[in-house]
Amino acid sequence: MAFGQLYYTSCLTGLAGAPGFQYNAVSPGVTAEVMRDAEALTTYRPPRGITLLSDAEAVRSAPRNLCFRPGPPALIANVVYTGVDYSRRPGNFFAHTLVTGDLRADLGGLLPIDLWRAPCWTATPAGTTRLAALPAPPAAGPLDDDALHRFLAGRSGRQRLLPALIAAAADAVHHEQRKLVIVAPDSDDVAGWLGLLSRLLPPATAYRMSFATYQQDVRYSTVHVVGTSSDEVVGSDVSAHHVFDSDEERMSDVPVPRLAVLLGELGIVSARRAWGQAEQLATGAEESLDDWLPVFAAALLAYSPEASAATGFGDEVAPWLAEHAARLDPRPVERIADRVLAALAATAGDDAVTSLGFLARAADQADLPGLLERVESAIVEGFLARVRDAAASPAAPAVPIRTASARRYAETALAASLPGLPAPAALAALRWAGSAGIRLPGEVLFRAGRQIGPALLTAGDDPAVDQVLSTAPRVRAGVVAYLDEVGLAELDRMVTAFGAGLADRLRPELDDSGPAVQQALAVVAVRTGRLDPVAALRSAGAGIDERLLAMLLPTGPWPAGLALRILSVLGDRALVPPVLDELEQTVLAWPATAELTDYADLCLRLSGTRVSRPAELRIGLVADADEWPGRLRGARGAQRAAVRADLREWFGRLNEAERELADALLLIKVGDRSVVARAELIIVRPALRRAYCAGLAESLRKDRGDLAAAATALRTLDQLARLRPSPQVGDASIELDRVLRRTLGRWDARQQQRLVQMLAANGKSEPSGFARHWFQQAPPRLLDRLLRRRPQAPDPSGSRRRSF
Secondary structure, X not given: OEXXXXXEEEEXXXXXXXXXXXXXXXXXXXXXXXXXXHHHHHOOOOOOOXXXXXXXXXXXXXXXXXXXXXXXXXXXXXXXXXXXXOOOOXXXXXXXXXXXXXXXXXXXXXXXXXXXXXXXXXXXXXOOOEOXXXXXXXXXXXXXXXXXXXXHHOOOXXXXXXXXXXXXXXXXXXXXXXXXXXXXXXXXXXXXXXXXXXXXXOHHHHHHOOEEXXXXXXXXXXXXXXXXXXXXXXXXXXXXXXXXXOOOOEEOOOOOOHHHHHHHHHOHHHHHHHHHHHHHHOOOOOOOHHHHHHHXXXXXXXXXXXXXXXXXXXXXXXXXXXXXXXXXXXXXXXXXXXXXXXXXXXXXOHHHHHHHHHHHHHHHXXXXXXHXXXXXXHHHHHHHHHHHHOOOOOOOOOOOOOOHHHHHHHHHHHHHHHXXXXXXXXXXXXXXXXXXXXXXXXXXXXXXXXXXXXXXXXXXXXXXXXXXXXXXXXXXXXXXXXXHHHHHHHHHHHHHHHHHHXXXXXXXXXXXXXXXXXXXXXXXXXXXXXXXXXXXXXXXXXXXXXXXXXXXOOOOOXXXXXXXXXXXXXXXXXXXXXXXXXXXXXXXXXXXXXXXXXXXXXXXXXXXXXXXXXXXXXXXXXXXXXXXXXXXXXXXXXXXXXXXXXXXXHHHOOXXXXXXXXXXXXXXHOOOOOHHHHHHHHHHOHHHHHHHHHHHHHHOOOOOOOHHHHHHHHHHHHHHHHOOOOXXXXXXXXXXXXXXXXXXXXXXXXXXXXXXXXXXXXXXXXXXHHHHHHHHXXXXXXXXXXXXXXXXXXXXXXXOOOOX
C-alpha cells in the first residue's frame, strides 16, 4: 500500500521539458488524466494584495490549501504559496498531491483532513522527474482530537453552530446543489471546522466530502466544502450556497436534522466511537443523516456509555429494529430493545404505543420470548396508564397480547382498573379487551356496562360502541340496568341515542328493560313511523307525564280523527298542557281540517272544557249548529215559522267565515234520518241548499246511481210538498225537483223500480206513492218521445206507463 506522488510548481526542469508551471516530478504509473485532475484541483491564486508584501512575509501569511477529491482515484493535495519563482516572478505556488485507488485502506484509519500540516508534505522541487511512492499510511498532522477540542472551546459560540454546520455539509455532499462556504480569518481555522465535520459526519460521508481549506474565488470551486477569507467574499455573490462566517459566528438558514443536533451534543470522541459501532449495524444503503439516525441511536443504546443521549430516539429506533432484528445478533437487539423500553416507560402517548408494537415485532423476529413478555406487559401497563390519565377515549393498541404472563397481567390489571375509570376511558378499555381477546369476569363486565352508560347516551355513531356491545352481552345488560336506573331523568338523551341506533345495539337485553326505557323506545318508534302515537299512548299506561306526551304526540294542529282518538285514550289527562294546547290548535285550524264529521265530534267532546276564548267561541258555534236540526225536527205547525226565523237570526249574527263553517256543519246533518229537519234547513239556507243539490247531482249520476241518496232526496221533496206553501218552500222544492229530474229521470226502468221498492220497504206508503207519481210526471226520455209517435196496444193491466 502506497500513495503515488505529484509535484507541481513553476520551475526550470520538469515533465514539460521547458521552464514554467509544470509537473516537476511524478511517481511511476500516474496517468495523464490524473495529472490533469490534480492540476485542476490544486490551482492556486494568492489573496489579493499578497504581492505587495515582502517575499518572506507573503510566504508566511499566505493561506495553505489542503484539498481533497474522493475520486476514484482519490486525490489529497497540500498547496502552499512560495512567493517568487526561478525568474523572480511573484505568484508561484507548490502543490504536492497524493493519489490512491483505495483511500480508506491507504489512510489506515486516518481521515483526509488528518493530513493537515502532516510531515509527509514538501514544498521543495525534486532534482529528478521520477518520484518514489509514499508508503502508506502517512503520519498524521497535529490536528488530532485534543487539538479539535481546544479549537471548539476557543470560542463560546462554536458549539452552538455545530449542528447547523453538520447539516449544511451533509446537504452539500448528498444533494450537490449548494456547497458549504466557510469564511474564516485563516486556513487553520477552516481546517479546524473540517476536522470537526470529518469526525462527526457518518464515516462514509466524511470520505465522500471533497474540500479545500482555501480558494480565492469560491464561486468556481468544485468541492463540497471550501474555505476562504472575508476579504475574498466581499463583492462576490455567494447567496446560492450555505455560508458559515467563523469569525462573526453566523450561519445561513439550513434545516437541522435530529441527528445533527445529537452529534453536536456528543462530541468527537463519543461520536467517532459510536460511528464505528453504527457501521456494524448498518446495511450499507444509508446515506443521509435521516437514514443514519436510527442506526446511530441504536448503536449508542447497544454499546455506548453515552446511551442516555439516545433514549429520546425510541420512536426512530423501534421501527428500524423491527425491520432489521432478524439479520442482527440477538444480544444487541435485546440490549437496544430493553433500553428503548425503559425510555418509553416514562411516556404514555400514542407514539409510545406504536413504538412498543415495533419492539414486540423485533422480539418476535429475533426469537426473544423473554423480551416479548416484557414488551407486552409494558403495552398493557402503558395503555392502562393512558386510559387512567385521559379525559377522552384514547386509542387502543393494535398489538396482540400473545404471551401467557402478559395476558394474565392484562386480565388482572383491567379488572382492577375498570371500576375507577370514567365512562369514555372504560369504553376504550373494554374495546381493547375485546379486540385483544382478554377475558374478564361477567360481574366486571356488568359493572363496566353501568359505567359506560352515560357515554353511550352521547356517543353518536362510534365504532367503539358497536365493537363492545356486539361482543359482550354482560356489558349490554349493565348498560340497560343503568338506563333503567336513570329512567325519566335521562329520557331526552335516551330518545336521541335510541334514534341514532343504540337501541339496536342493546338488543336482546333491551327487551326486558323497565318502564322508562320502554317509553323511550315508544317515542323512537313513533318518530320513525313504526308505531302509531295513539297506540304508544295506550301502551304507556298511567306513567305518562307532560314531557312524554310532548315527545309522543306530533305537533298540531292534528287531524280531527287523531285528536278524537287521543282524547279517548287520555280522557281527562288530555285536558292539560301540552295536549290541550294542541287540541285548541286543531279546533281553530278549520277549514284546514278535512274531516268535518270528526271535527264536529271533537268540538262537542270539548264543550264545557276550559279553553282559550277563540277556541271557546268556535266550540260554541259547533254546539249551536248541532242543536238546530233537533229544534227544526221538533217544531210543529206555527212553531216552524218561529224556528225558521230564529235560525235566520242566528246566521245573521255570524261573520262570513262562521257562516261558512255553520253551513258545512249543517250540510252533514241533512244526511241524517229526519226528513223534516232536512227540508227545513234547505228552506232557510239557500247556500246550504245549493251545496246539497250540487252534491246530490254528483251522487245520482246514471253511472253511480246512489239509491240511498235518491230515496232521501225523494222523501225530502215529499216533505216539502206537504208544507204550507211559501216563496221559500217553493224555491227549495223547485231547485230540488230540478236536480232530481235531471238525474233520476235518466235512470232506466230497473233502477227506478228498485228505488220505489226501497221507499216502500220502510213501511210507509206515502213516500213510495209520491215516487210513483213523480216518475209518471217526470219528462220522457228522447227514446220514449220517438216511441210515443207509434200506435200502441192498450195496456191489459189498465195501469199507466211505469217509467220514462
